[in-house]
Amino acid sequence: MPIDANARFRRFSRAVTREVGALDTSFLGRGRPLGAARVLNAIGRGRSDVAHLRDDLGLDSGLMSRLLRGLEEEGLVRTYTHPDDGRRRLATLTEEGEREFRAYEELSDAQATTILARYPHREALLAAMDLIAVALGRDRLSLQEVDPRGETARHCLGQYYAELAQRFEMGFDVARSRDPDARDMIRPRGAFIVALLDGLPLGCVGVKGTGGGLAEIKRLWVAPSARGLGISRQLMTAAEKAARDLSIRVLRLDTSSALPEAVQLYRKTGWTEIERFNDDPYPDVFFEKQL
Amino acid sequence: MPIDANARFRRFSRAVTREVGALDTSFLGRGRPLGAARVLNAIGRGRSDVAHLRDDLGLDSGLMSRLLRGLEEEGLVRTYTHPDDGRRRLATLTEEGEREFRAYEELSDAQATTILARYPHREALLAAMDLIAVALGRDRLSLQEVDPRGETARHCLGQYYAELAQRFEMGFDVARSRDPDARDMIRPRGAFIVALLDGLPLGCVGVKGTGGGLAEIKRLWVAPSARGLGISRQLMTAAEKAARDLSIRVLRLDTSSALPEAVQLYRKTGWTEIERFNDDPYPDVFFEKQL
DNA sequence: CATAATGTCTGACTTAAGTCAGGTAAATCT
DNA sequence: AGATTTACCTGACTTAAGTCAGACATTATG
Numbered sequence: 001m002p003i004d005a006n007a008r009f010r011r012f013s014r015a016v017t018r019e020v021g022a023l024d025t026s027f028l029g030r031g032r033p034l035g036a037a038r039v040l041n042a043i044g045r046g047r048s049d050v051a052h053l054r055d056d057l058g059l060d061s062g063l064m065s066r067l068l069r070g071l072e073e074e075g076l077v078r079t080y081t082h083p084d085d086g087r088r089r090l091a092t093l094t095e096e097g098e099r100e101f102r103a104y105e106e107l108s109d110a111q112a113t114t115i116l117a118r119y120p121h122r123e124a125l126l127a128a129m130d131l132i133a134v135a136l137g138r139d140r141l142s143l144q145e146v147d148p149r150g151e152t153a154r155h156c157l158g159q160y161y162a163e164l165a166q167r168f169e170m171g172f173d174v175a176r177s178r179d180p181d182a183r184d185m186i187r188p189r190g191a192f193i194v195a196l197l198d199g200l201p202l203g204c205v206g207v208k209g210t211g212g213g214l215a216e217i218k219r220l221w222v223a224p225s226a227r228g229l230g231i232s233r234q235l236m237t238a239a240e241k242a243a244r245d246l247s248i249r250v251l252r253l254d255t256s257s258a259l260p261e262a263v264q265l266y267r268k269t270g271w272t273e274i275e276r277f278n279d280d281p282y283p284d285v286f287f288e289k290q291l
Numbered sequence: 292m293p294i295d296a297n298a299r300f301r302r303f304s305r306a307v308t309r310e311v312g313a314l315d316t317s318f319l320g321r322g323r324p325l326g327a328a329r330v331l332n333a334i335g336r337g338r339s340d341v342a343h344l345r346d347d348l349g350l351d352s353g354l355m356s357r358l359l360r361g362l363e364e365e366g367l368v369r370t371y372t373h374p375d376d377g378r379r380r381l382a383t384l385t386e387e388g389e390r391e392f393r394a395y396e397e398l399s400d401a402q403a404t405t406i407l408a409r410y411p412h413r414e415a416l417l418a419a420m421d422l423i424a425v426a427l428g429r430d431r432l433s434l435q436e437v438d439p440r441g442e443t444a445r446h447c448l449g450q451y452y453a454e455l456a457q458r459f460e461m462g463f464d465v466a467r468s469r470d471p472d473a474r475d476m477i478r479p480r481g482a483f484i485v486a487l488l489d490g491l492p493l494g495c496v497g498v499k500g501t502g503g504g505l506a507e508i509k510r511l512w513v514a515p516s517a518r519g520l521g522i523s524r525q526l527m528t529a530a531e532k533a534a535r536d537l538s539i540r541v542l543r544l545d546t547s548s549a550l551p552e553a554v555q556l557y558r559k560t561g562w563t564e565i566e567r568f569n570d571d572p573y574p575d576v577f578f579e580k581q582l
Numbered sequence: 583c584a585t586a587a588t589g590t591c592t593g594a595c596t597t598a599a600g601t602c603a604g605g606t607a608a609a610t611c612t
Numbered sequence: 613a614g615a616t617t618t619a620c621c622t623g624a625c626t627t628a629a630g631t632c633a634g635a636c637a638t639t640a641t642g
Contacts, residue, residue, distance in 0.1 A: 005417055009403035011489045012420035015427040016307050033598055051619070063600060065621050086608045087619040112300035119426040121519055126296055128419035128426075129303035135410040135419075136306040198302045228412055324628055342589070354630060356591050378589040378638045 019115060029107045030100070035059070037104065039067045040076060043091050044101030045199070050079070050089045076100050130225035134197060138229055141197050143238045148185045148192035148206060156194060156204035160221035167258050168282060176281060184208045190215060191242040195222070195231050202226040205235040207242055213249035220253075220262065232265055244291050251291060254283035310406060320398045321391070326350070328395065330358045331367060334382050335392030336490070341370070341380045367391050421516035425488060429520055432488050434529045439476045439483035439497060447485060447495035451512035458549050459573060467572060475499045481506060482533040486513070486522050493517040496526040498533055504540035511544075511553065523556055535582050542582060545574035 027037040038057055047053050054064045068091060071077040076097035082088035093101055119125050146153050164172035185192040190209035195202045203222035209215045217239055222231045243251055254277070255262050263285055267273075271287040318328040329348055338344050345355045359382060362368040367388035373379035384392055410416050437444050455463035476483040481500035486493045494513035500506045508530055513522045534542055545568070546553050554576055558564075562578040 005407060005413070006400040006403045007491060008417050008421055008424075009407065010399055011428075011491050012424045013399075014489055015424040019427045035599065060600060060602090061620065062602080062622075069621090081608095082619095085619085088608095089620065108301060108304075109297045112297045115427065116296060116300065119429075122296070124422065125426050126299050128422040130299055131415065131419040132423065133299075133303045133306040135416050136310045136406065137302075138410075198305060200298060200302050326629065351630060351632090352590065353592075353632080360591090372638095376589085376639070380590065 027104065027107075030103060035063070036067050036070055039064070040071055040093075040097065040101060041104055043077060043093055044098070044104070048090045048092055049082075050091055053091065071097070127225060130223065134202065134223075134226045134229070137197050138226075141195055141202070141231070141234075143193055143195050143234060145187075145191055145193050145242065148182045152194055152196075152201050153192055153204060156201050156221055157219060159223065160204070160219055163221065164282070168256070169258070170281075172282065184210070185218070188246065191239070191246070192219075193235060193238050193242065195226075195235055197226075203231050203235055205232075205239045207239050207246070207248070207251075209246060209248065213247065215243055215246070215248040215251055217251055217253040227261075232262070233269065236265070236269060240289070240291060249291055251289045252277060253287050254278060254280060255285050255287070256283050257285055318395065318398075321394060326354070327358050327361055330355070331362055331384075331388065331392060332395055334368060334384055335389070335395070339381045339383055340373075341382055344382065362388070418516060421514065425493065425514075425517045425520070428488050429517075432486055432493070432522070432525075434484055434486050434525060436478075436482055436484050436533065439473045443485055443487075443492050444483055444495060447492050447512055448510060450514065451495070451510055454512070455573070459547070460549070461572075463573065475501070476509070479537065482530070482537065483510075484526060484529050484533065486517075486526055488517075494522050494526055496523075496530045498530050498537070498539070498542075500537060500539065504538065506534055506537070506539040506542055508542055508544040518552075523553070524560065527556070527560060531580070531582060540582055542580045543568060544578050545569060545571060546576050546578070547574050548576055 027034055027041070030037070032040075039053065039059075042053050042056055047056055050064065050068070053059075054061060057064075059067070068077060068079060072079060076094060077091050078094050078097075079089050079091045082090055116122055116125065148157075161172060161174055184190050185206040185208050188209075189211055190207045192204065192206045194204045201223070203220075203226060205220045206218040207215050208218045217236070220232060220235060220239075222235070240251065252274070253266070253271075255266070257263065266287045271289045274286050274288045276284075276286055318325055318332070321328065323331075330344065330350075333344050333347055338347055341355065341359070344350075345352060348355075350358070359368060359370060363370060367385060368382050369385050369388075370380050370382045373381055407413055407416065439448075452463060452465055475481050476497040476499050479500075480502055481498040483495065483497045485495045492514070494511075494517060496511045497509040498506050499509045508527070511523060511526060511530075513526070531542065543565070544557070544562075546557070548554065557578045562580045565577050565579045567575075567577055
């Protein structure tokens with residue numbers, strides 16, 4: 001057998017269907033057929049529009065309807081018509097449905113734990129999984145404005161700081177840098193945008209407003225597993241759009257020559273280098289853009 | 292949602308069941324139910340013992356029997372009783388079965404190509420897939436003695452040379468090194484052993500005999516995706532065992548301080564450092580072991 | 583040699599999954 | 613307002629998948 005890319009791909013998918021097929025087993029662990037379990041879990045993960053559910057799971061409308069009826073009879077799901085459109089239906093979990101959903105999550109956690117424990121290089125394995133999840137799902141990427149104090153944003157920022165600490169020879173200490181006030185990155189002064197895949201964050205960017213027509217771009221970060229896919233460019237575009245919405249006329253940012261990818265991105269996307277405009281110890285390159 | 296290992300695992304398995312579940316679609320692309328297609332492909336990949344097939348695919352014996360009967364009626368499979376045990380049955384593909392199997396392989400190749408093409412960092416993606424395949428399948432690893440001139444061995448050696456070229460500051464040129472004659476690594480003089488996972492090689496080692504009681508260990512290599520799992524140790528154990536079988540009394544090897552993992556492995560597994568015993572330009576550390 | 587165990591096969595089931603053709607009510611178009 | 617489209621539902625099907633009990637031949641065991 002030739003050892004080409006396809007053979008490697010096949011080996012991967014065989015390995016994965018074998019184990020992750022066992023993830024379907026975790027969907028069967030509660031005495032409910034796979035179809036119903038999938039619907040319940042999709043609703044639990046936040047899908048409520050029945051039409052969305054249908055094409056998320058690739059089900060026929062008849063089948064979908066019956067599965068929902070079944071879950072309703074079990075007392076796990078409640079459906080009601082969409083307030084703006086009487087034809088559409090929405091589905092949410094009842095109290096008991098939530099409990100059941102959590103039980104599924106625990107089953108799959110247990111499975112994840114077993115698989116992860118079997119392999120000594122846990123972080124490497126997770127990094128590889130992230131990379132593949134991103135590679136396979138990247139057209140489902142979505143950008144969202146969130147509260148910079150929320151969990152998602154804090155996760156991104158944590159990763160961002162950790163990365164800076166690694167990249168800078170002198171290390172990185174948030175306290176020494178000018179940590180932007182969260183309120184400056186919330187409307188109406190500013191904005192904070194994250195890139196999400198399946199609900200997990202892959203990148204972020206902040207627009208730190210001053211109340212006037214001038215604002216700063218801060219905290220541009222993309223997860224290692226998601227680099228080279230143009231996500232930082234998408235984030236920057238979204239940030240500029242948000243800035244325009246907030247009637248900001250001039251954007252500035254500081255960055256470092258220790259982050260050459262970032263510097264190159266700004267050069268390529270219409271930013272002009274300017275003089276140092278703060279005395280933060282970390283940055284050594286400064287940019288400006290007129291909107 | 293907390294961004295912990297389990298969430299990352301779940302995102303991965305969702306991404307993968309979505310796409311690789313579509314790999315089952317490639318199993319459906321020839322108008323045959325999934326079960327039958329899986330059996331056909333398992334036989335095509337070399338499984339012939341019906342009992343093995345059964346627990347490979349996790350099927351009930353009744354179901355298995357019926358699926359085989361179906362494939363036989365289609366003229367794709369031939370079954371016969373095991374020569375050593377009249378209760379057991381063996382199954383092989385007919386000519387037409389082979390053709391059908393190849394058609395399935397082409398379908399899955401096409402799918403692999405599409406998925407790989409969608410992502411810009413092909414090699415990184417493949418490396419991540421290898422890592423995961425190895426992590427999930429490592430208890431299925433098997434060691435096998437093969438001809439060092441065969442395809443599997445040549446692949447390993449190619450990778451080995453490429454890696455040396457990268458590791459050594461001076462590069463690596465096989466011609467300048469003492470490339471062992473293949474016949475010295477075939478019984479009765481020596482042996483060449485590969486580690487396989489799902490038929491794909493993950494590592495190799497050669498025992499280069501001289502005809503007498505002295506032999507040399509050559510070409511110990513483990514694929515990057517499979518490192519840190521003790522495979523080189525397994526390979527060395529197998530090599531020593533093979534050497535004993537060949538009534539070899541003393542094993543020697545040369546290696547380089549540019550390969551610290553290797554040096555450490557030998558130190559830990561009962562080898563003693565000795566004086567330089569050849570004038571090869573690359574090695575600078577030499578070991579010996581009495582069997 | 584009798585008995586137990588093993589590996590496969592067959593027939594009679596059950597359940598899940600999926601398809602298709604209407605049918606109803608709400609929304610949208612002209 | 614009437615026709616058309618959309619979103620969902622229902623009933624009547626088909627097919628795939630899986631289970632269980634028992635039959636049968638072969639091999640292993642005491």
